[in-house]
Amino acid sequence: MGAKWLWRHYLLRSLALLSCLINLAGSAMLAVLVVHSAEVLRLSPFGYGAAGLPGRGSVLASRFAPMLARRLGREGALVATPS
Structure with missing residues (x-):
């Protein structure tokens, strides 16, 4: 029933299909990245x-962001951290 309603709604149908294509392309890129890093980059x-690791560091740093914002204020925390 919901899929039928979505299919009749032009804007949401277009957004859902576009989102699906973007996710498909992103997944394909990540799959090729594994092969590329092994075979080409060795x-x-x-x-x-x-x-x-830089992505994991960002997740870890987000753990300390509230504490830093309380001590330095939001603007001070933005200035104090590298971007």
Whole structure:
């Protein structure tokens, strides 16, 4: 029933299909990235995992963001952290 309603709604149908295509393209890119890093860049499994460390650091830093914002204020926290 919901899919039928969505199919008749032009704007939401277009957004849902576009979102689906974007997710498909992103997943395909990540799948190719694994092969590219192994065959072209000659990264070991450890090297491939280490390449994702900046993203993990951002997640870890988000844990301390509220404390930093309380101490320095929002503007001060933005100035104090590297971007």
